[in-house]
Amino acid sequence: MSDSVEARQSIAPRPGVLSLNINSKSALYAAYIPLFKNGGIFIPTPRIYNIGDEVFMLISLMNEPAKLPIAGTVAWITPANAQNNRVQGIGVHFNNDESGIEAKHKIENLLGGVMNSTRPTHTM
Numbered sequence: 001m002s003d004s005v006e007a008r009q010s011i012a013p014r015p016g017v018l019s020l021n022i023n024s025k026s027a028l029y030a031a032y033i034p035l036f037k038n039g040g041i042f043i044p045t046p047r048i049y050n051i052g053d054e055v056f057m058l059i060s061l062m063n064e065p066a067k068l069p070i071a072g073t074v075a076w077i078t079p080a081n082a083q084n085n086r087v088q089g090i091g092v093h094f095n096n097d098e099s100g101i102e103a104k105h106k107i108e109n110l111l112g113g114v115m116n117s118t119r120p121t122h123t124m
């Protein structure tokens with residue numbers, strides 16, 4: 001398995017639908033944003049978003065057979081050519097609904113003790 005995180009715009013009738021495939025625990029750690037109240041995830045994307053934009057995500061987590069459908073709000077933006085060569089993308093705060101709560105719990109269970117690591121992430 002590679003440590004890659006892949007994001008792409010899905011071909012869908014509604015703008016703002018993103019697909020994210022996370023293939024490893026280290027990639028999940030780098031993408032997850034536990035500082036957001038409801039949890040959140042960093043999605044690498046060249047597409048321009050604004051803080052407050054609503055997005056819908058389909059997230060595949062490692063060996064999980066089903067994708068998690070999650071709605072959220074853009075709460076973080078890393079622009080192109082950001083300082084320290086950070087990856088361009090957005091941080092999405094999960095909505096406080098059933099799918100957002102389920103995603104937060106599933107991700108935090110997968111990460112377990114790794115969440116206390118001091119390794120850098122895409123956002124910190």
